Amino acid sequence: MIIKDKEYVFKLHEKTFHCALDITMNFIGGKWKTVVLWYLRNQTLRFGELKKQIPDITEKMLSIQLKALEEDGLIKREVFPEIPLRVEYSLTDFGKTLIPVIESIAKWGRSLGETDGEMLEVI
Amino acid sequence: MIIKDKEYVFKLHEKTFHCALDITMNFIGGKWKTVVLWYLRNQTLRFGELKKQIPDITEKMLSIQLKALEEDGLIKREVFPEIPLRVEYSLTDFGKTLIPVIESIAKWGRSLGETDGEMLEVI
DNA sequence: CAGGATCCTGCAAGATACTG
DNA sequence: CAGTATCTTGCAGGATCCTG
Numbered sequence: 502m503i504i505k506d507k508e509y510v511f512k513l514h515e516k517t518f519h520c521a522l523d524i525t526m527n528f529i530g531g532k533w534k535t536v537v538l539w540y541l542r543n544q545t546l547r548f549g550e551l552k553k554q555i556p557d558i559t560e561k562m563l564s565i566q567l568k569a570l571e572e573d574g575l576i577k578r579e580v581f582p583e584i585p586l587r588v589e590y591s592l593t594d595f596g597k598t599l600i601p602v603i604e605s606i607a608k609w610g611r612s613l614g615e616t617d618g619e620m621l622e623v624i
Numbered sequence: 625m626i627i628k629d630k631e632y633v634f635k636l637h638e639k640t641f642h643c644a645l646d647i648t649m650n651f652i653g654g655k656w657k658t659v660v661l662w663y664l665r666n667q668t669l670r671f672g673e674l675k676k677q678i679p680d681i682t683e684k685m686l687s688i689q690l691k692a693l694e695e696d697g698l699i700k701r702e703v704f705p706e707i708p709l710r711v712e713y714s715l716t717d718f719g720k721t722l723i724p725v726i727e728s729i730a731k732w733g734r735s736l737g738e739t740d741g742e743m744l745e746v747i
Numbered sequence: 748c749a750g751g752a753t754c755c756t757g758c759a760a761g762a763t764a765c766t767g
Numbered sequence: 768c769a770g771t772a773t774c775t776t777g778c779a780g781g782a783t784c785c786t787g
Binding site: 509518519520521522523524526527530532535536539556557598599601602603605606607608609611612613614 | 732
């Protein structure tokens, strides 16, 4: 690791990052990645099962997110050549290292619903 | 809190969330919010000092993020009527509750730079 | 110094329909 | 069942210039 002007500089996917936050956000940023990882954190799920757990996501977006997560090495895609086709998604060991981060994010959001009645209108 | 179809549903800022992850991401999502919160985590900084810490951000984006973070109650904006004008930003108590989350995110990114030499090209 | 105003662009995300 | 293929849209983010 090279220190440049007293600063760590990383390169990943042809992008350059100047702080560790950016790096993580590149893996879990966007609207859907944390949610997908959340539902896979302790179970293996098929495409349709994931779609059922996350009703608001479109099939296109789910497909894109799964592909990106797989390319990043966070999830594993297993194809079983049955009829009808079965494809299962699960976290890799690398992906599992993200669980504490995701749980930290989820925990904070949950705590908001439990303690704050003004900012958070619960329906 | 009302449970609807075995599911918690939250409403905030006229948006509806179906899981705790979304709620947190609404506060720290996007490209810049975590970074700004990071530099304010243990110090009070002026607009120009923040800009210096985050060279890549434009003044417009910094202004927008600071305003959003203030509206969310995460940071405090203090104006000192001096010439030249002095404006200081710092975390509120509420904002400080996010520090463990931000640190969790940063820690994961940092660990990547320390352990992985293949996925992460360090320049 | 600490922003605001404007204009602009690209890409994340959505809608809808279709397929091996 | 597990996705693709198109087309479209909204908004995050950028560039540039301006101001109390």
